[in-house]
Amino acid sequence: MNSKPLIYLAPFQGITTYTYREVYTKHFGGVDKLFTPFFTGIQKPNSLAKRAFEFNFPTQNKVEVIPQMLSKDADEITRFANFCEKKGFKEVNWNLGCPYPRVANKKRGSGMLPYPDMVGEILNQVIPNISIKFSIKCRLGYFSDDEIIALMRVYNSFNISELTIHARIGKQLYTGDVNIGAFKKAIAISTIPMVYNGDIFTIDDFEKYNDGLFEINNWMIGRGILVDPFLPMRIKGQVDANLVEQSEKVYKFITDIYLAYRKKNNDKLQAIGAIKELWGYLAYSFSDPHKVLNSIKKTSSFDKYEEAVAYVFKEFDWLGSEGRLYEKKSKSHNI
Ligand SMILES: Cc1cc2nc3c(=O)[nH]c(=O)nc-3n(C[C@H](O)[C@H](O)[C@H](O)COP(=O)(O)O)c2cc1C
Known part of the structure; x- marks a missing residue:
């Protein structure tokens, strides 16, 4: 087992809100980065108003916060990234993983994964115009896990700070198993620091994936933490309480x-x-x-x-x- 894994809290629309993150990090240790649920429609007037206060907190209880956005508009992504930088954030995250049909059918979220050229065009317009770290969260594909191969070639040609892959395809939503074989294929060709995401619910799950994915040191965990807020500390051997x-x-x-x-x-x-x-x-x-x-x-x-x-x-x-x-x-x- 890696002696010092890093653990990231996955974003959950409506659950891992500013309030949850604030109270969670006050009560529990073990998490090294917090991702906000995605912001979207950020170019419309007042669209940021409801959650605007969140941008005043690049850290919560000393844990780094990464604002996430869902967009297929390069200008909007660039504006969001530059705005976050001004507010003191060190990294922004682009959501290419959302599987819900009303999002994916418009080639947004995981719906963009079958179109690597489109991903490349957007990155081509965004990356030269920002200086904040830009990370991506995606799935292995939308229709098929083969899609990750072409995507990796695109991602590799840009300065992406970290790539988190939820090891499912969009069509699966949250059903069926994660696909470790396809995730390993992505690792094999990646030149970007990689983060594993998917189905870590227990210490045993963590050890299983940690043994199988020896290249990975950074782990994003979602439902496992919502079920058991002690999970990151358990994984790090920091729970003494009965x-x-x-x-x-x-x-x-x-x-x-x-x-x-x-x-x-x-x-x-x-x-x-x-x-x-x-x-x-x-x-x-x-x-x-x-x-x-x-x-x-x-x-x-x-x-x-x-x-x-x-x-x-x-x-x-x-x-x-x-x-x-x-x-x-x-x-x-x-x-
Ligand atoms: C209700 C719900 C809301 C979610 N909201 C987001 C989101 O805003 N951004 C995102 O990247 N992923 C979102 N996800 C996906 C999770 O962040 C995570 O990738 C997924 O649950 C797999 O990780 P897990 O098996 O550790 O839970 C959401 C998932 C659920 C079930």
Whole structure:
């Protein structure tokens, strides 16, 4: 195993918000970079307004923040990158991985991957006009994992600071297995520092990929961290607390996020909506995820939500990622 892997928090639209990142990094260590969920439509007037305050924080609790954008417009990407540089960020990330049809059908996100010439043309216009580090997050392809070969040739000819590949194709969405063989083919021809992303839910998963991908030292983890916020520290051997102590820490963490969302939403009930998305993952660290989720999901007032959370922490055992319940769910439902 690499002695010092770097671990990046994957971006999740609507979940790994500024608030989540702030509270997460206050309570837990182990993460070396934070990626924002993508910004898009950034050239329209006021389109950045809702999340504008985020650009004042190039670090959160001393962890570097990387703003991500989703765009196929070279001018827009250049403007975004230069704006981020002025705000003090060190790197921006281009999203070529989003698989959702309403995005991909317009040749955006992973929908651009079958068109390496288009990727090359955009990079050709952007890279000479920026001086901030420019990284890319993509998949192995949209229709087929062969697409990564032509893409690597394009990426290699530009100054790309890091390339994260979620080792699936766009058409898969989040189903089926990751394709390590195709990821290795990309490593073999890459001249860019590479980051592996996909299906690291437990220490065992990490060790499996770490053994198979000896060239890789940097890892992006998403759902695994949402399910078990201790995961990066577990991987780095930094968790001494027993399961009961962990559960107490998670209780404090989730309470802090809840309070922060209430503050941000001026005590409107939508605060609960935002946090329920996170519970959709976190529930899988408890002994009975379905009962946990049902208890939380049905709440429709702050009092009921708080009661439900207290009930969950009292009645169910915290197992963390070692309970492997999210893995079981994703294998059986194929999601
Ligand atoms: C609800 C949801 C929202 C996501 N939002 C983004 C996003 O804004 N930008 C991005 O690059 N990836 C996004 N992703 C993909 C994740 O960052 C990550 O690549 C994917 O979950 C695979 O990693 P994992 O197996 O470690 O979770 C999203 C995934 C989900 C399920």
